[in-house]
Amino acid sequence: xxxxxxxxxxxxxxxxxxxxxxxxxxxxxxxxxxxxxxxxxxxxxxxxxxxxxxxxxxxxxxxxxxxxxxxxxxxxxxxxxxxxxxxxxxxxxxxxxxxxxxxxxxxxxxxxxxxxxxxxxxxxxxxxxxxxxxxxxxxxxxxxxxxxxxxxxxxxxxxxxxxxxxxxxxxxxxxxxxxxxxxxxxxxxxxxxxxxxxxxxxxxxxxxxxxxxxxxxxxxxxxxxxxxxxxxxxxxxxxxxxxxxxxxxxxxxxxxxxxxxxxxxxxxxxxxxxxxxxxxxxxxxxxxxxxxxx
Numbered sequence: 001x002x003x004x005x006x007x008x009x010x011x012x013x014x015x016x017x018x019x020x021x022x023x024x025x026x027x028x029x030x031x032x033x034x035x036x037x038x039x040x041x042x043x044x045x046x047x048x049x050x051x052x053x054x055x056x057x058x059x060x061x062x063x064x065x066x067x068x069x070x071x072x073x074x075x076x077x078x079x080x081x082x083x084x085x086x087x088x089x090x091x092x093x094x095x096x097x098x099x100x101x102x103x104x105x106x107x108x109x110x111x112x113x114x115x116x117x118x119x120x121x122x123x124x125x126x127x128x129x130x131x132x133x134x135x136x137x138x139x140x141x142x143x144x145x146x147x148x149x150x151x152x153x154x155x156x157x158x159x160x161x162x163x164x165x166x167x168x169x170x171x172x173x174x175x176x177x178x179x180x181x182x183x184x185x186x187x188x189x190x191x192x193x194x195x196x197x198x199x200x201x202x203x204x205x206x207x208x209x210x211x212x213x214x215x216x217x218x219x220x221x222x223x224x225x226x227x228x229x230x231x232x233x234x235x236x237x238x239x240x241x242x243x244x245x246x247x248x249x250x251x252x253x254x255x256x257x258x259x260x261x262x263x264x265x266x267x268x269x270x271x272x273x274x275x276x277x278x279x280x281x282x283x284x285x286x287x288x289x290x291x292x293x294x
Contacts, residue, residue, distance in 0.1 A: 193217025
């Protein structure tokens with residue numbers, strides 16, 4: 001039977017709906033391929049712990065010089081799609097008694113899911129919104145999120161202490177309320193991981209979160225005492241084996257302790273990778289789909 005254009009449109013809309021939602025109202029698996037040939041084709045050197053740990057080959061000449069037009073500053077154009085900027089804006093949100101500067105990409109309300117990225121020391125909201133840095137990986141993240149009905153926030157965190165944690169807890173609450181309780185994922189890089197660990201102790205935030213990503217971060221030896229641990233909030237670690245700032249072995253030790261308790265966790269180690277390697281190399285589609293599907 002030949003279908004009219006209107007029939008095709010209706011079917012496409014239904015398919016899109018089921019792509020992004022499940023019966024429980026949470027994002028499903030989900031995020032379709034987006035430049036996977038450029039970002040997801042990585043050489044796996046080792047897989048262990050039932051697939052929960054993988055070691056990925058990192059080669060600076062290939063993964064920086066071969067990917068960037070200007071090494072570490074500007075990715076080649078094929079890695080970047082700038083149409084997503086039409087959905088991007090800089091805002092200052094009033095969250096309780098704090099003002100928080102953010103870059104938002106995607107709808108301000110009604111989002112299918114939310115991803116929040118926290119920068120490290122000396123960073124601000126511009127780092128997580130830069131289309132060309134880190135091999136274009138933030139541009140891919142923005143396209144994966146906003147291109148599939150979600151919203152992406154890159155806030156400026158003024159401090160990584162209790163005040164910074166409170167500000168991000170406020171953003172999590174705001175994003176959850178604006179999306180009627182749809183999944184919120186928090187990703188923290190480097191020193192910004194202190195915010196993730198702080199948020200893991202906030203009961204209200206944990207209830208609203210779907211999972212967390214720790215990129216080249218510090219270790220929290222008391223994580224097992226947190227509400228996040230008790231809730232078994234999915235946790236993905238990504239680290240470079242030669243990170244001179246925070247040792248990969250410390251994070252891997254925490255990962256292994258969590259794994260023994262049947263905690264939902266994953267560890268990706270970039271062999272010979274440095275401190276910034278996970279931000280450049282993490283496969284955002286794989287990571288987000290794992291969390292959304294957990």
